[in-house]
Amino acid sequence: MTTPSHPHAGDAERAPDAPPPMIEFRNLQVVYDDAIEAVRDVSLQAEKGALVALLGSNGAGKSTMLKAMSGILYAEEGKIDNGSIHLEGADISAFAPDEIVRRGVVHVPEGRRVFPALTVEENLQVGGFTTSASVLRERRDHAFELFPRLAERRDQIAGYMSGGEQQMLAIARGLMSGPRLLALDEPSLGLAPMIIDRIYEVILDLKKKLDLTVLLVEQNAARALEIADYGYILENGRIVLDGPADKLAKxxxxxxxxxxxxxxxxxxxxxxxxxxxxxxxxxx
Amino acid sequence: MRLFADLVASGIAIGAIYGLIAMGFAVIYKATGLANFAQGEMSMIVAYVAWTISTTLTGNVFVVVAGSIVFAVLLGLAVERFIMRPMLGEPIFSTVLVTIGVAVVLRSLITLVWDAYPHALNLGVGRDVVKMASVSLRGAQIASILTLLAVMGAFYLFFRFSKIGVAMRAVAADDRTALLMGVSAARIHAIAWGCSSAIAGIAGVLFALVYDLSPAMFQLGLKSFPASILGGLDSVIGSGFGGILIGVAENLAGGYVGSGLKDVAGFLMIIVILMVQPFGLFGEREIVRV
Incomplete structure (x- = not known):
């Protein structure tokens, strides 16, 4: 099958010897239950170190794209029908979820999904499942430095923490496997505006400190475009608009x-x- | 008083065996969200394998026990790999029915491979009576109680401190998010089946040492399931305690009221307790934050 080049931020703008993008979705098509098409022919890419926002309303297919990337579509009867996902040029579309995490891609799911009955520290430990014990200890200390609030509550049951704290924990947990690409699915969902500010500050800060590439999925377009470098707008499973964040906002x-x-x-x-x-x- | 002490002591001993099998139920439930109704059959078949080793190869108790544990682990892994894994993603109801199918197959394998007569598993140990204060128990009964305590302790440490144990609790809480964290669900399931089958096997061998082998041994599973419900199906340690409670309750009912009540005493007890404590005595209730 020939892959048509990306219509927007495609190969035309790329220097021929530029390194491959951190993550690239090529003409992705996702079908649930062999019947419902959730994502249709979507191409999207994020350069190394960029913060790319993926915007759209409920049911536009944003979360489905992240699930396809992290290899968990099968758990919801979904599958990649066409197209592929490339991590630094390598095709990862058929990889198992744990292999994808090992390769440095972490997806922090929508609604935080901390393990409610586990303590803060145990949550972090599960986040670092793919790493060795000594590295895990180092990263945990680092996470406690980044999020002093979590250090205070390290032995607390995660399910009883506030929404903002749970979101911090979800992000910290995602960092435990040492990702290069962090995908955040609606980190602002259900949080108070002040807490959202704080979460966004943390995301920007992490991106700089850890040299992360961030894929930010949001319904809250205004907020996301404030911190993003580039944005894509998804509607009914297709990209309808994309461009640099400041242009999109205007x-x-x-x-x-x-x-x-x-x-x-x-x-x-x-x-x-x-x-x-x-x-x-x-x-x- | 003498009767009471004896009933309680032997109740604890049989309860320890129920407890071990009940912990097997709980381990699989915790990791995979399934009730494995072949648990009692797995105990039985491991006990028969132990008997075969002891009658054909060697009667050395260590060899027999080690051999049967190895067989039990392999049995658990095989059931997971070839029967349960292909069922992943199917509705819970069909998957649980498959475990009932496995149970029936294992049950008939006993008469197919061995025979329908009772046999004594004679390893030269465990049959001698030990007297302590006013109660007397067989060595194997005491061994059952000690084994239960040891396995409970081991699981406590495993779930609290080991990476795999904590990951197992994470899978139990939210398997999809656990996948996103790089936890391999297949590996966790395989470990759960291996562990569960191993403790069920140990329970089967201990039971056979005390009460002989018979093709009716699978009923151990039927008695242990209420123990697991009582302790909380998602609580491995609680299931161990649940076993002891059921064992003591049925012994007391059988001793004081009549032997007809012995088999139903455990079930009567779970009806009453579940009315008060719907998650079981030690079950985790779902955390709902408002």
Whole structure:
């Protein structure tokens, strides 16, 4: 099968001798139950060290893309029907989840999903399942330095912590295997605005300190575009728009549909919903 | 008083065997979310293999025990690899029915490979009566109690401190997220089946040492399942205690009320206790944060 080149940030802009991108989705197509197409012909890439936001509303297929990347689609009767996922050029689409983690890709799932009955420290230990005991101890101490709050609560049952603390723990747990690519699925979900600020600060900080590539999946487009370098907008399983984050944030359509402001800058009322539907064709 | 002490002591001894098998139930449930209804049959077949080793190869107790544990682990791994793993992702109900199928097959293997007569597993140990204060127990009964305590201690340490043990609890809590952390579910399942089968096998050999072998031994599993429910199906240590409670309860009921009540006493007890404690005595309740 020939792979058509990516229409947007594709090979044309890349220098011929540039290193392969950290992660690259090539014409990915994901089907659930052999019937429902969740992601259709999506190509996306993140260069090493970049923070790439993947935006879109509920059910657009954002989480499905991350699940395909981390190899757990099969647990939900889903499979990659077409296309492939490449980590620094190597095809990882058929790898088992633990092999993908070993290769340095960690996916922090939506809704935090800390292990509720385990203590903070045990949660971190499971996060470092693929590493040796001595490295694990080092990384745990490092995680406690990054998140002093977790150090205070190291022996506490994770299920009883606040949402913000659980999100911190979920991120810290994801870092325990020493990833190069960190995929965060809606880290702001259900958190208070102040806590979201803090989480985003941490993400930026980690990206710099650990030289991480970050794939940030969000519904909260405004917040995500503030810290991202590049953004993709996914709708009904297809990418409808992509570009550098600052340009995307200024794009009229994005402002209207995702940032909550109309052309005049004022919030639209529900009376204009029909008008929205008619205009929902993306031409970028 | 003398009768009471004797009933309790031998109740603890048989309860220890129930407890061991119940822990086997709990280990598999914790790691895979399944109730394995072939647990009693696995005990039985390991006991028969022990008997075969002792009658054909050597009667040395260490060789027999080591040989049967090795066989038990291999049996557990084989069942996991060839029967349960292909069932991964199928509905729980069908998977549990498959374990019942395995149970029936193992049960009929006994009469197919061996025979339907009772046999004594004679290793030259465990039959002698030890007197302590006013109660007297056979050596193998005391060994059962000590084994239960040792296995419970070992599991406590395993789940608390070992990497695999903690990962097993993580898989039990949320297997999908555990996958995302790089925990290999297949490996955890295989370890659980191996461990579970090994302790079931030890229980089977201990039982055969005290009470002889027979093709009806699989009923041990039926008595141990309530022990596991009582202790909390997801609590390995609790299942061990549950076994002792069931053992003592059925002995007391059989001794004081009538032998007809002996077999149902355990079930009566779980009905009452589950009404008060729906997660079992030591089961983990789901953490719901509001």
């Amino acid at each position: 794009n009229e359509d994005v402002q209207e549909f995702y940032l909550g402001a109309g052309q005049s800058g004022a919030h639209k009322s529900m009376r204009d919903v029909k008008h929205y539907k008619r205009r929902k064709r993306w031409l970028s």
